[in-house]
Amino acid sequence: MDQIAERLAKAPTEEAAPHAGPGNKAGWRRSWRRDKTLYLLLVPVAIYFLLFKYAPLFGEVMAFKNYRLSEGIWNSPWVGLEQFRKLFTSRDFWQILRNTLLLNVYNLVFAFPVPIALALMLNELRKEWYKRLLQNLLYIPHFMSWIVLGSIVIALLSPSTGIVNALLKLLGFEPIYFMASPVWWPVAFVGSSIWREAGFGTILYLAAMSSIDPHLYEAAAMDGARKWRQIWHVTLPGIRSTMAILLVLQMGRMMDVGFEQIYALQNSAVTGVSEVISTYVYKRGIVGLQYSYTTALGLFQSVVSLILVVTVNRLIRAMGERGLW
Template sequence: MHSAYAQDAAALTHGNANRRRKRWKQNIPLLILFAPIVAFFIIFKYAPMAGLVIAFKNYTFSEGIWGSDWVGLKNFRQLFTNPQSITIIRNTLFLSCLNIVVGFPFPIALAIMLNEARKQWFKRIVQTLVYLPHFLSWVIVGGLVVTIFAQETGFVNHLVKMWTGEPYPFLYKDGSWIAIFVGSGIWKGAGWGAIIYLAALTSIDQHLYEAASMDGAGKWRQIWHVTLPGISSTIVVMFILNLGNVMEVGFDQVFMLQNSVVSGVSEVISTYIYRVGLQGAQFSLTTAMGLFESVIGLILVLTANRIARRFGQSLW
């Protein structure tokens, strides 16, 4: 009896090994395709993390990373006792939260509107027009924005002068600069962001719309009770990912639109790192700022995911 059990167990183990070997051979092409992605993250995302030790040292080129003097938390104390650093962190949080609050719903609304379009030729044209800005660099988009809102030669101010007789300095007033910053970001990214929600909309059972229509639900009620619940998991995932970038406004957009007049609201962590770290050679101080930015982003992602898990919509 014991011998028969041993033989069965050995045969089962051998069969499992054969299945694993077969599955491995079948997945070799997929693993080869996945290898460059793994290499990219290892080389450009994980390996540079070793350089974070600079945040705890007085780094100099002559001494190198490992030879520079260890200063502990001195850079962090200097960072958080500097009023300018506090202002920069405040600006970053404000602009990022404003982008999420104002900009996050736009791709969702755009995807729903495109999904409701019945004329395919119209849908294709609109999709092309709203996707196109994503493929333009911020150098081009920033140039367009500055040209449109320029105080003396801008198209908008040309209309303003016709109505009021005086141009308005859109790019030199804090409030209007923030509005242009948020609006240009939405214009550039909403179309591309809508692609994910359009893909999620295709998974909704069309019979649900028919049932809702038979129950007397109009288009708005169908969107509220069928469409939005159908893509709620995608919305939660995208929201969690967006929270991870709360401390990262992005360098290109701010750098192309900012000027010295509005530096009080436009100076953010990324531009501070460029100006003080790269141009001013204060590498340790700006590495400390970058580490702080990353830690806050990680905490926000973990917190948002834990909250979403309670509603069965977590990212992992």
């Protein structure tokens, strides 16, 4: 174990030094000639972000106006912080904020560790064909739309024809109305999230595990470490930085729950626990035409998400890991 600890301690210092970019015009010209194709490949990405990420920021001014379709954004009357006052004094706001945070906390506690566990198990498989087969089966749900997956989940959990309730009846239990129960609906939500994303989430962890020096496992085996000790002292420290970065990204989504998943699984019986910011914005903003009010809500959501990302990233860096920046 001393050899392993020594090599892991040296690993960050032995990594390649930060790439020294070109510091003058001649350097930029050489870089352009050498990587011209790569720079050109970035052009569509840059255009996408300019059009769909930065250009819409000008519309945030609607949060401080009483937007009217007939007058447009710039000619609508300025109301200052009135939309935010209405937002923070609304009972609906605190309910949807609570639901959004709770569902994301459930995902963080129960869904975030699942790809790590799956990656650890897949990494230990020695039959390559069997490993690839399992990976393909685990990836498939990620490429299916939530409309399809939501229909499958509802069918599986149906109290009359669902397989889950059929098994419960065989075991002597009463059928459970999963999709109509405020207690069981969050369970179905988290379970469907794991089903769709856990397999695909193993890709980054498996890639990180493949970069771990095999000599570390040999040193651990020579020190008498069995498989579980090797996983604890070699594999998990080797993917720790990947886990930290994905945790930062997950915290950035704490104020956002995917609209498609909620909309596919939601029904009027569980609105009290399933109404989140994304569905509320759709109903009040697009359907109800309250553009300024929901823009204020979206701006609040973005600011809180930014604060969470910056805070968690600093905590990660304070713990000795590399953050997003």
